[in-house]
Amino acid sequence: MEKPQKLLVLINSLGMYDWSLAAKFFLNTQVFAGAVGNGGSERHQNFLNQTRNMEVGSNICNNQMSHGSNTKAIRTVAHFDASTKEFILNSPDFEAAKFWVGNMGKTATHAVVYAQLYTSDGQCHGLHSFVVQIRDPKTLLPMPGVMVGDIGKKLGQNGIDNGFAMFYNVRIPQENLLNSTGDISPSGKYTSRYKDPKQRLGASLGTLSSGRVSIIGMTVVNLKLVVSIAIRFSATRRQFGPTEKEEIPVLEYQLQQWRLIPYLAAAYALDYFSKSFFMNLIELQIGILMKDRSPRQAELGKEIHALSCAGKPLASWTAQHGAQECREACGGHGFLAINRLGDIRNDNDPNCTYEGDNNVLLQQTSNYLLGLFHSIREDNIPCESPLGSTHFLNDFKTILSHKFTARTARECLDCTVPLAAYKWLVCYLLRESNQKLQQERQKATNDFDARNNSQVYYCRSLALAFIEHTILQRYYDYTHDTSTPASLQPVLRKLCTLYGLWSLSKHMAVLYQGGYFTGELPGKIIQDAVLELCAELKDDAVSLVDAIAPPDFILNSPIAKADGELYKNLWSAVLQGEKVLERPSWWAEFCTKKPLIAKL
Ligand SMILES: CCCCCCCCCCCCC/C=C/C(=O)SCCNC(=O)CCNC(=O)[C@H](O)C(C)(C)COP(=O)(O)OP(=O)(O)OC[C@H]1O[C@@H](n2cnc3c(N)ncnc32)[C@H](O)[C@@H]1OP(=O)(O)O
Numbered sequence: 001m002e003k004p005q006k007l008l009v010l011i012n013s014l015g016m017y018d019w020s021l022a023a024k025f026f027l028n029t030q031v032f033a034g035a036v037g038n039g040g041s042e043r044h045q046n047f048l049n050q051t052r053n054m055e056v057g058s059n060i061c062n063n064q065m066s067h068g069s070n071t072k073a074i075r076t077v078a079h080f081d082a083s084t085k086e087f088i089l090n091s092p093d094f095e096a097a098k099f100w101v102g103n104m105g106k107t108a109t110h111a112v113v114y115a116q117l118y119t120s121d122g123q124c125h126g127l128h129s130f131v132v133q134i135r136d137p138k139t140l141l142p143m144p145g146v147m148v149g150d151i152g153k154k155l156g157q158n159g160i161d162n163g164f165a166m167f168y169n170v171r172i173p174q175e176n177l178l179n180s181t182g183d184i185s186p187s188g189k190y191t192s193r194y195k196d197p198k199q200r201l202g203a204s205l206g207t208l209s210s211g212r213v214s215i216i217g218m219t220v221v222n223l224k225l226v227v228s229i230a231i232r233f234s235a236t237r238r239q240f241g242p243t244e245k246e247e248i249p250v251l252e253y254q255l256q257q258w259r260l261i262p263y264l265a266a267a268y269a270l271d272y273f274s275k276s277f278f279m280n281l282i283e284l285q286i287g288i289l290m291k292d293r294s295p296r297q298a299e300l301g302k303e304i305h306a307l308s309c310a311g312k313p314l315a316s317w318t319a320q321h322g323a324q325e326c327r328e329a330c331g332g333h334g335f336l337a338i339n340r341l342g343d344i345r346n347d348n349d350p351n352c353t354y355e356g357d358n359n360v361l362l363q364q365t366s367n368y369l370l371g372l373f374h375s376i377r378e379d380n381i382p383c384e385s386p387l388g389s390t391h392f393l394n395d396f397k398t399i400l401s402h403k404f405t406a407r408t409a410r411e412c413l414d415c416t417v418p419l420a421a422y423k424w425l426v427c428y429l430l431r432e433s434n435q436k437l438q439q440e441r442q443k444a445t446n447d448f449d450a451r452n453n454s455q456v457y458y459c460r461s462l463a464l465a466f467i468e469h470t471i472l473q474r475y476y477d478y479t480h481d482t483s484t485p486a487s488l489q490p491v492l493r494k495l496c497t498l499y500g501l502w503s504l505s506k507h508m509a510v511l512y513q514g515g516y517f518t519g520e521l522p523g524k525i526i527q528d529a530v531l532e533l534c535a536e537l538k539d540d541a542v543s544l545v546d547a548i549a550p551p552d553f554i555l556n557s558p559i560a561k562a563d564g565e566l567y568k569n570l571w572s573a574v575l576q577g578e579k580v581l582e583r584p585s586w587w588a589e590f591c592t593k594k595p596l597i598a599k600l
């Protein structure tokens, strides 16, 4: 608690080596423990101690075969038996089997299971979480009534045993209910400080925020790894050149720079966001521990939820697209498994899905922004979010009257240019999304359809633009802060501006559509500025990856060792491959004992 950053460093260091290893450990010691700590109370301390000592191994168990995103509709039930003071857990059918749960396949002894809580009078009180014993810690055999197994091979993270679990009249003590959102009184009555079921659902899902914040960090690690590999490779790999005699490193080509250096800039900007946001999460968690019930604490929870629900999608997609670009940027050698780009890409992939599908989560962020917009515009209540990410929305009318004023690419090399454009973009998309939603509400028979039909081009773009603005603003503030070493500021500011312009250029159509840009000049000078920054950063690129890359042993990619001896290292790794020079055991079938073609 004194130095919470150490936890982030540990997660990221283990993850740089291997995500399965890291996830296996942290699902147990952080995700399970976090769900018990945040969702429970003093009576659950024993589980925390056991987890800390590695006596029990576990995870959260929310998803089921037929329900993932729609947690409200989870069908696992927990009936309270007043006579024995126990909950009886049941999975109504195999479609309600818990599914995908990490550590469940082979090793989990306990899990935080989400289920619908029923009191003895038959009333359902919605989704709650319970600590359920899955296996005997001494034998790893399932507990009576628990059917548990492994779901099989996945596209990545195969060092994790993702599993399923079904419950048949599994009895657990009443105390195993994690009671921060609701509890059963000694007389068997249900009590909760959340009267509104929607709020109660939000509170019981609150623990997912810490996972989402951590996942942002995980994806930044992946981005750092892939850009380190691709930039080191590109600085040493030579093809063509201005003359037939001379071949130059591929990093000298503008196209290669444009493909890679923006991802390097993204790695720096997202890294800062991830670390500073992690500290915001710690502030929230300290509040939870101190039982802070102030309005500020509640607002902080909402803001962190909104930022994490867009931060995870943006960061995981950036790493995913970056990994593919880096793989291709290393040509054929990028496709060789020992160079690790494939494993990193595949291990990053589920970051787009677990702890909430990216497209589903973005809707939480746009809902939050639309709610604030309503308060500002209709109720004249200025927005004062604790982290300040939405303060600029108070000036939305003035911001919307602004136009793009830069006239040269040089002017665009200042990060205030993309920042101002982002402020306009968010305000514009907010106004348009709100209008679209109202129109759809008039057409549709229900709010569900109206919201669904306002996502594409509106709410989804809004959530992404908002988080890009937040990340850019934070990195801008950091690179202009007096505590940031003056000698580093110039290069960091270039990275900041490049990240801003590169991200902004994906919204060109909307910037023109809404009238912030007019004529061909804005588009052209932004493109020129992106290329100019890539060229300016090119000579620093290797140093910039040396600063973020782990040691060679951890990076584990022969084409990207720090010594830059590309071919020596690759050749050596290939020759050390298993049985690389050996004749195959089936050589005779291939050469002399061939089957008859007709028989084949
Ligand atoms: C320090 C930690 C270290 C961790 C180390 C990391 C290593 C980990 C390795 C990674 C391994 C991954 C393991 C994976 C685990 C999982 O995947 S667990 C399963 C996770 N499942 C999901 O995430 C499902 C996604 N769905 C949902 O979360 C919800 O159903 C929903 C879509 C967000 C909400 O659906 P809906 O029923 O439509 O409800 P709403 O009306 O939108 O919401 C009700 C109100 O609740 C608020 N809310 C929701 N969630 C939160 C939250 N987390 N925090 C705060 N508030 C929340 C929501 O905003 C609504 O509020 P109002 O609008 O004010 O009413």
Ligand SMILES: Cc1cc2nc3c(=O)[nH]c(=O)nc-3n(C[C@H](O)[C@H](O)[C@H](O)COP(=O)(O)OP(=O)(O)OC[C@H]3O[C@@H](n4cnc5c(N)ncnc54)[C@H](O)[C@@H]3O)c2cc1C
Pocket (backbone or CB within 6 Å): 059, 060, 061, 062, 063, 064, 066, 067, 068, 069, 070, 099, 100, 101, 102, 157, 162, 350, 353, 354, 355, 356, 357, 358, 359, 360
């Ligand atoms: C590697 C891995 C590990 C996991 N570990 C765990 C774990 O430890 N514990 C656990 O409980 N769960 C775990 N999960 C499950 C994970 O949380 C879910 O897969 C995730 O929440 C998405 O739910 P789903 O798979 O049911 O997809 P669905 O909700 O069925 O979504 C399918 C598609 O429909 C779209 N969609 C759904 N709803 C909407 C909507 N409202 N608007 C627009 N589009 C929509 C989605 O975007 C998606 O493209 C894990 C998953 C993976 C891949």
